[in-house]
Amino acid sequence: MLLHGTLSLPPRSSLRFRSPATHHHLRKFSFAAAQHSYSISDEDLESRGFLLRRTIGDLNLDHLNSVFVAVGFPKRDTEKIRVALEHTDSLLWVEYETTKRPVAFARATGDGVFNAIIWDVVVDPNFQGIGLGKAVIERVVEELLQKGITNIALYSEPRVLGFYKPLGFVSDPDGIRGMVYSRKNKRN
Numbered sequence: 103m104l105l106h107g108t109l110s111l112p113p114r115s116s117l118r119f120r121s122p123a124t125h126h127h128l129r130k131f132s133f134a135a136a137q138h139s140y141s142i143s144d145e146d147l148e149s150r151g152f153l154l155r156r157t158i159g160d161l162n163l164d165h166l167n168s169v170f171v172a173v174g175f176p177k178r179d180t181e182k183i184r185v186a187l188e189h190t191d192s193l194l195w196v197e198y199e200t201t202k203r204p205v206a207f208a209r210a211t212g213d214g215v216f217n218a219i220i221w222d223v224v225v226d227p228n229f230q231g232i233g234l235g236k237a238v239i240e241r242v243v244e245e246l247l248q249k250g251i252t253n254i255a256l257y258s259e260p261r262v263l264g265f266y267k268p269l270g271f272v273s274d275p276d277g278i279r280g281m282v283y284s285r286k287n288k289r290n
């Protein structure tokens with residue numbers, strides 16, 4: 103999917119926070135739009151124990167790998183993940199203050215000027231549905247736009263299209279279709 107135009111988010115929104123310790127208790131919060139029209143401000147996230155991190159210094163990659171596996175991604179070599187992250191331009195993860203563990207993550211690679219691709223968008227299943235995925239994507243996209251990068255793409259599983267569309271992404275923009283190299287389809 104490709105980011106279409108600029109982000110247009112509602113001026114006010116509501117966010118449901120599910121207490122990780124007691125998953126049954128839904129709490130509803132509303133908040134004013136922040137500086138970048140984020141659905142939830144950095145301060146609101148922090149007040150709920152979710153700390154935004156943009157470097158991998160404090161990121162335990164085994165814990166991150168566990169989140170990948172928990173959402174169904176194939177388990178990857180942690181050292182290879184480290185190399186991938188070292189070659190990543192924009193990265194954002196959310197640390198849950200209580201456990202110090204990553205609970206949400208996304209990263210973008212690209213040429214630093216024109217194009218970027220967003221990868222590895224995940225939220226720990228225990229923390230899904232409370233706005234963390236949206237918070238992470240909004241910020242990664244904003245950081246890319248601030249750098250002047252407007253061609254922002256990502257791969258989406260069909261079941262997640264509805265998550266990305268309100269965030270400004272469209273499928274097959276102007277009929278353009280994505281293609282990926284497939285060794286088994288290559289002739290000779």
Ligand SMILES: CC(C)(COP(=O)(O)OP(=O)(O)OC[C@H]1O[C@@H](n2cnc3c(N)ncnc32)[C@H](O)[C@@H]1OP(=O)(O)O)[C@@H](O)C(=O)NCCC(=O)NCCS
Nearest residue numbers: 173224225230231232233234235236258259261262264265
């Ligand atoms: C997809 C994922 C990142 C969403 O993160 P999340 O924190 O659960 O989502 P949020 O709570 O931020 O949801 C934001 C909005 O998207 C909606 N949404 C979330 N997942 C959705 C889905 N699969 N389809 C349609 N809408 C979805 C929410 O209802 C919410 O809507 P609202 O703003 O109107 O209230 C997360 O569910 C996840 O990690 N899934 C497994 C891994 C995965 O599929 N990653 C994407 C790879 S392509």
